[in-house]
Amino acid sequence: DQVYILATSGSGTSTVTITINFTDGSNQTFTQTIADWFNGSGFAIQGISRVNITSSGIENNATNPRLYQYLLSLNAANINKQIQSITFNKTAAGGVLNVMGITLRSVASPTPNDAGITAISAPESGCGLGAQETVTVTIHNFGTDSQSNIPVAYVLNGGLPVVENFAGPLASNTSAVYTFATTADLSAIGTYTFHVYTDLTGDTVAGNNSWNKTVVVSQTPATPAIIATGPTSFCAGNWVTLSAGISTTGAAYQWMLNNNAIAGATNAIFAANTAGDYTVKATANGCSSPASAIVTLTLNPAPAAPFVSTNDATAVCSGESVTLTATSAAPGAGYLWLRNGTTIAGAVNSTYTTTQNGLYRAIVASGGCASALSNIVNVVVAPIPVTPTISQSGMLLTSSSGIGNQW
Structure with a gap:
């Protein structure tokens, strides 16, 4: 029959429209002005104190702040209806509305059969x-x-x-x-x-x-079917693009790694760079699909860098050669040689023989993954000097070469 509102307003009065909504779809509307919490008339409670937000101190006042009770009387047609909700809508810019409580009171005569x-x-x-x-x-x-x-x-x-x-x-x-x-x-x-x-x-x-x-x-979204756009076995530092394989309008996706949700992985496509079992679910209109079938990604470790050595001297004369050997424990390793940082065409065996100056290194590949560069071996090839001539002056013999002479 009667609805009571316990409220107050800060920084001036508040004008508010109060709508009581009934379960049968009807409603009744009231317009009410809520008094300021300081010095307003017709209060229900006064002197309730307040806390200073700067100092956290409690301010005691015998007459302020104040709370006010307002009666909303229902029309005769609404007295026996069930209330579903009550809404408040401020209709003026001034004031800060505070609703403390709502009380319902029935003054209608009870009936035996209801x-x-x-x-x-x-x-x-x-x-x-x-x-x-x-x-x-x-x-x-x-x-x-x-x-x-x-x-x-x-x-x-x-x-x-x-x-x-x-x-x-x-x-x-x-x-x-x-x-x-x-x-x-x-x-x-x-x-x-x-x-x-x-x-x-x-x-x-x-x-x-x-x-x-x-x-x-x-509608429950269709179960995704993961499509991998590359090999599911890949090398460290690379990735595989996974697609949910379906297109559901308005759907969001959740990718899972080993049954754990991947944070932020909510698109239809996911770039995976970690080994494990991947699944994905689609969600639309609050409905989640079953998880997809598992796609397992395998991370192939890169082989260790080979060690390059030689049994020959690394400083030789022109026309002489140096044989370099790359040693690796990687199974089924393939080799690639570099001179001064440039790949040597056709140099794909574990040994390489050279007659040229340069800084030599090697790379091995195993399981489709390449190693880091090996150590450097510096090969120095010296040119053969021109055959000297000897000139004579009395008992003095002189070589045409100013250096490197051996008599």
């Missing part, structure tokens, strides 16, 4: 509901007399009512949960409206008899 529905707990909106969904409601005895054999019914999408009987007994001002024996067919994707009501003989208060609920049945 039963109604206060909730529909099942079915709930969801994914892929079936053809035999249970319908569960809460029946409340609003009257003063205990009740038995209460007729209760539900109507699905405006069709024919499904009428059953709640045996009871149900004491005054108590509730009971009732599940209909007749199930509801919600197997088709779409929106369903349930209207549930009681039809107790002698019940003159119709406003609390019924309850409505909308149930949305959504």
Whole structure:
């Protein structure tokens, strides 16, 4: 019958529209000015103190701040209706609205026979509901007399009512949960409206008899099928692009590695650079698909860098050669030689013989993965000097070469 609001306003008064919404879809609107929490008239409570947000100190005042109680009287047509919600909408810029509490008070004369529905707990909106969904409601005895054999019914999408009987007994001002024996067919994707009501003989208060609920049945997304755009066995430092393999409008995705969600991996495509078992789920309209089949990625370790050595001298004369050997423990290793950082064409064996100056290194490859560069071997090839001539002056012999002479 009566709704009381306990409220106050900071920084001036607040003008607010208060709308009381009833379970039958109707409402009643009130416009109220809420007084400022300091020095307003008609207060319900005063001198409640406040906390200074800068110093955290409690400010005690004998008369302020103040809270105010406002009465919202329901129209006669709304007195016996069930309230579903109350909304507040500030209609002026001034003031800071604070609603502390709402109290309901009934002054209407109670009736002996008054039963109604206060909730529909099942079915709930969801994914892929079936053809035999249970319908569960809460029946409340609003009257003063205990009740038995209460007729209760539900109507699905405006069709024919499904009428059953709640045996009871149900004491005054108590509730009971009732599940209909007749199930509801919600197997088709779409929106369903349930209207549930009681039809107790002698019940003159119709406003609390019924309850409505909308149930949305959504399509479960198709199960993804992961597609790898490259080999699923790869080398450290590389990656493989995985695709969910389906395109569901508005879907979000969650990629999993070893059954653990990958943070931020919510697109249809994921670049994977870690070994393990990958799956993905699609979610649309609040519905999640089953997880995809597992795709296992294998990370091939890079072989250790080879060691390059030689049994020959690394400083030789022109026309002489140096044989270099690359040693690696990698199984089935292939080799690649470099001179001064440039690949040597055709040099693909574990040994390489050269007659040229240069800084020589090697790389090995095993399992499709390349090693780091080997150590450097510096080969120095000296040119053969021109054959000297000897000139004579008396007993003095002179070589035409100024250096490197051996008599």
